[in-house]
Amino acid sequence: MATAGAKRRKPGRAPPRAVGLTREAVIAAALEEIDAIGLHGFSIRGLARRLGVNPTVVVWHLGNRNLVLAEVVKTVQRDLVPPRPSGQPWQERLRQVFLRSREAVRRHPNVAPLIGAEIVSNARPDLGLVEALLEALSEAGFAGDALRRAYNATQAALVGFTTQELAQMPGEDLPGWREEMRQHLDRTDPSAHPILAREMPHLRNRAFILRWQNGVEMPMDDSFALYVDCFIAGLAARAPG
Amino acid sequence: MATAGAKRRKPGRAPPRAVGLTREAVIAAALEEIDAIGLHGFSIRGLARRLGVNPTVVVWHLGNRNLVLAEVVKTVQRDLVPPRPSGQPWQERLRQVFLRSREAVRRHPNVAPLIGAEIVSNARPDLGLVEALLEALSEAGFAGDALRRAYNATQAALVGFTTQELAQMPGEDLPGWREEMRQHLDRTDPSAHPILAREMPHLRNRAFILRWQNGVEMPMDDSFALYVDCFIAGLAARAPG
DNA sequence: ACCTGAACACCGTTCAAGT
DNA sequence: ACCTGAACACCGTTCAAGT
Numbered sequence: 001m002a003t004a005g006a007k008r009r010k011p012g013r014a015p016p017r018a019v020g021l022t023r024e025a026v027i028a029a030a031l032e033e034i035d036a037i038g039l040h041g042f043s044i045r046g047l048a049r050r051l052g053v054n055p056t057v058v059v060w061h062l063g064n065r066n067l068v069l070a071e072v073v074k075t076v077q078r079d080l081v082p083p084r085p086s087g088q089p090w091q092e093r094l095r096q097v098f099l100r101s102r103e104a105v106r107r108h109p110n111v112a113p114l115i116g117a118e119i120v121s122n123a124r125p126d127l128g129l130v131e132a133l134l135e136a137l138s139e140a141g142f143a144g145d146a147l148r149r150a151y152n153a154t155q156a157a158l159v160g161f162t163t164q165e166l167a168q169m170p171g172e173d174l175p176g177w178r179e180e181m182r183q184h185l186d187r188t189d190p191s192a193h194p195i196l197a198r199e200m201p202h203l204r205n206r207a208f209i210l211r212w213q214n215g216v217e218m219p220m221d222d223s224f225a226l227y228v229d230c231f232i233a234g235l236a237a238r239a240p241g
Numbered sequence: 242m243a244t245a246g247a248k249r250r251k252p253g254r255a256p257p258r259a260v261g262l263t264r265e266a267v268i269a270a271a272l273e274e275i276d277a278i279g280l281h282g283f284s285i286r287g288l289a290r291r292l293g294v295n296p297t298v299v300v301w302h303l304g305n306r307n308l309v310l311a312e313v314v315k316t317v318q319r320d321l322v323p324p325r326p327s328g329q330p331w332q333e334r335l336r337q338v339f340l341r342s343r344e345a346v347r348r349h350p351n352v353a354p355l356i357g358a359e360i361v362s363n364a365r366p367d368l369g370l371v372e373a374l375l376e377a378l379s380e381a382g383f384a385g386d387a388l389r390r391a392y393n394a395t396q397a398a399l400v401g402f403t404t405q406e407l408a409q410m411p412g413e414d415l416p417g418w419r420e421e422m423r424q425h426l427d428r429t430d431p432s433a434h435p436i437l438a439r440e441m442p443h444l445r446n447r448a449f450i451l452r453w454q455n456g457v458e459m460p461m462d463d464s465f466a467l468y469v470d471c472f473i474a475g476l477a478a479r480a481p482g
Numbered sequence: 483a484c485c486t487g488a489a490c491a492c493c494g495t496t497c498a499a500g501t
Numbered sequence: 502a503c504c505t506g507a508a509c510a511c512c513g514t515t516c517a518a519g520t
Contacts, residue, residue, distance in 0.1 A: 021503080044494060054505055059495065061503090066411060113358035115400075119408045123421035125450050127434050134436040145463075148443045152464030152472055153402075155449040160357075161394075161400015167360045170307060180364035193368050195375040202389045208396040211364050222386075223393030230394055230475030237474055238467070262484080285513060295486055302484090480505065 019191040021053060025071045026061045027071045033149065034072060040171040044068070070120045076111050080104040082132040093234050094154070097132065098228045102162045109166040109216050115162025133158075139233065141241020157231045161224055164208060165215035178212040185210055262294060267302045268312045272349065275313060278398040279351045285309070311361045317352050321345040323373040331377040331475050335395070338373060339469045350407040350457050355405025364389045374399075382482020391476065395399055398472045402465055405449060406456035419453040 003081035024048070033047050044065055048055040060070045082097045105112050114120055133154055134147065142150040170177050185204060205211045205218060267288070274288050285306055289296040321340045346353050355361055358396045374395055375388065381393040411418050424443060431438035446459060447453045 012368065043355055043492085045492080055494080056496085056506085057504060064413075065494065066413065089426050093277065096358050113354065117354035117404050119357040119410050119452075119455060123418060124425055127437060127450075130450055132435040134440060143410055144440075144443055147440060149464045149467040150449055151444070153468035154450055156402040156405050156464075156468055157398070157472075159405055161397040163358050163404065164400055167334055167358055177364060184258055184365055188368065195366060195374040196372050199375060199385075199388060202385055203392070207389055207393055209368075209371055210313030211360075213300055214360060217361055223390045223397075226479070227394035227397055229427045230314055230479060231268070232475070233478055234473070234475035237478070238471060241301075284511090286511080297487085298485060299519085371512065439518080 021051065021057060021061065023061045023227065026058055027068070027075060030068050031072050031075055031111075034110050035108055037170065038171075039113060049188060066120075069114060070110060073114050073120045074126070076104065076108045077113070077126060077129075079107065081126065085135065090139040091236055094103070094133075094136050094232055094235075095228055097129070097136075098158060098232075101158050102224060104159065104218075105162045105166065106215070109214075110168070112163050113168055113189040114178045116159050140236070140239040146240070151237075152230075156233070157227075161227050165220050165224070167214055169214055181212040262292065262298060262302065264302045267292065267299055268309070268316060270372065271309050272316055272352075275351050276349055280354060280409065280413075307361075310355060313352060314355050314361045315367070317345065317349045317356070318367060318370075320348065322367065322369045326376065331380040332477055335374075335377050335473055335476075336372070336469055338377075339399060339473075342371055342399050343465060345461075346403045346407065347456070350455075351409070353404050353407040357400050359407050381477070381480040383480060387481070391480075395472075395476070397469075403456075406461050406465070408455055410455055420455040458468050 006112045007163070028044055029051050030042075032052055034042050037046070044058045047068070048058050056062075058068065064072065079103050082093075082100060085093065088096075105115060134152055135148045137154065140147060140150070145218055153177060185200065188197045196203070200210075203210045206220070211218060249341050271283075271288055274291055275283050278287070285299045286296045288309070289299050292298070299309065303312065309443060321342055324336075326334065329337075346356060346441060371392075374392055378388055378391045378395065381391070387421065429438045429441060437444070441451075444451050447461070452459060
């Protein structure tokens with residue numbers, strides 16, 4: 001009972017269409033998918049549906065799921081490469097890197113956990129940012145082991161705030177979770193937590209641990225500015241130069 | 242063909258044993274499982290195997306996978322509650338909180354990503370740490386919106402370093418990934434990245450982005466110390482008090 | 483209250499086969 | 502080189518049924 005006009009072949013086997021998919025196109029689609037539905041729901045099969053191909057095609061082009069994510073991270077981080085030195089003092093150059101990094105991640109907030117909490121399977125990290133940090137810190141007078149410490153502290157600070165600001169929301173029953181969180185905060189016991197109870201009007205949904213929206217809906221710009229200022233000022237006070 | 246001595250019942254249905262499992266026992270086992278195999282491999286079914294029960298039992302006790310993880314995070318964070326004020330200046334008290342937080346997370350490094358990059362579905366966060374931070378920062382002279390900014394900056398700094406230090410390694414082909422990373426670093430182009438190339442002996446596997454082991458195997462104590470000092474000094478310089 | 487077991491709708495990945 | 506499709510060994514969660 002073959003369909004009229006159909007060539008003879010094993011039943012149910014469609015002819016491969018020349019989709020013309022490239023590695024780059026798969027990566028771009030993966031980033032779109034993650035932007036749209038988040039990291040929790042991301043799957044190779046879902047990505048394949050978006051692309052209109054068989055799931056195995058994604059594996060063929062990228063290898064496996066982790067490697068897809070690694071390429072997505074690389075794409076997001078490409079935006080982050082700092083400008084060449086501009087005659088400004090190192091503190092100001094460093095501050096620019098902090099601001100630009102946050103902006104780059106904010107463009108793809110769902111990727112934030114991969115950048116902040118995973119050594120993603122990326123064997124060829126972009127070293128441009130590393131060099132830029134080392135340059136600024138060298139100018140500040142750090143060298144040798146002190147340069148290593150300063151670099152590590154800076155790198156941690158660079159990623160830390162934004163990772164938390166854009167922390168992933170619970171995947172399910174978001175409205176219920178939010179309502180529970182709101183009620184829990186409103187029931188703060190002033191005898192157990194006097195300062196918190198007093199300051200709650202300033203803090204409700206605008207402070208870590210005390211919020212029910214993340215930085216996508218409630219950005220924390222002014223806190224980030226203080227964070228950057230504190231860190232760079234502390235670094236400057238410890239710089240040999 | 243029922244086994245001799247077996248009571249008559251539907252074939253293959255074993256009698257429920259009185260396992261006597263409690264919610265707390267399930268949570269404790271979940272933490273053990275994550276300590277042992279990491280977050281990537283953690284599953285309700287695997288946890289059930291460890292407990293010797295049907296997977297549905299875990300769901301019955303905890304609700305779902307996310308709620309299991311939320312309870313695990315709560316357990317780890319319980320270790321983190323700071324000591325009561327001790328007459329020391331606020332800078333020193335804050336420093337103690339930083340050190341204690343890192344130690345608490347280091348005891349369960351595989352949980353780090355949940356703490357640093359997810360607003361875990363926890364409707365009843367422990368507010369003891371929040372109050373301790375607010376107390377120290379109030380003593381420093383911060384109030385109102387300035388207190389909020391200082392609290393957010395501190396909270397971000399508190400979690401940022403350790404989350405990255407303990408970032409999850411790639412789940413598969415670890416040896417291959419490590420070898421590739423080593424080779425990539427050794428091939429650093431001195432004309433493109435002169436400072437990095439020169440400083441590589443100090444940085445290899447001891448600096449973010451340039452390492453193939455995480456903080457479990459290669460702790461970054463001295464960098465963390467600088468990070469904490471910088472942040473608190475910067476904060477002190479901006480404190481109204 | 484606490485447990486088993488079957489079932490459902492998903493996964494990632496491998497393998498053989500097509501063009 | 503690039504694609505389809507079947508198959509395998511997993512998932513989380515729901516539902517009915519036992520004691």
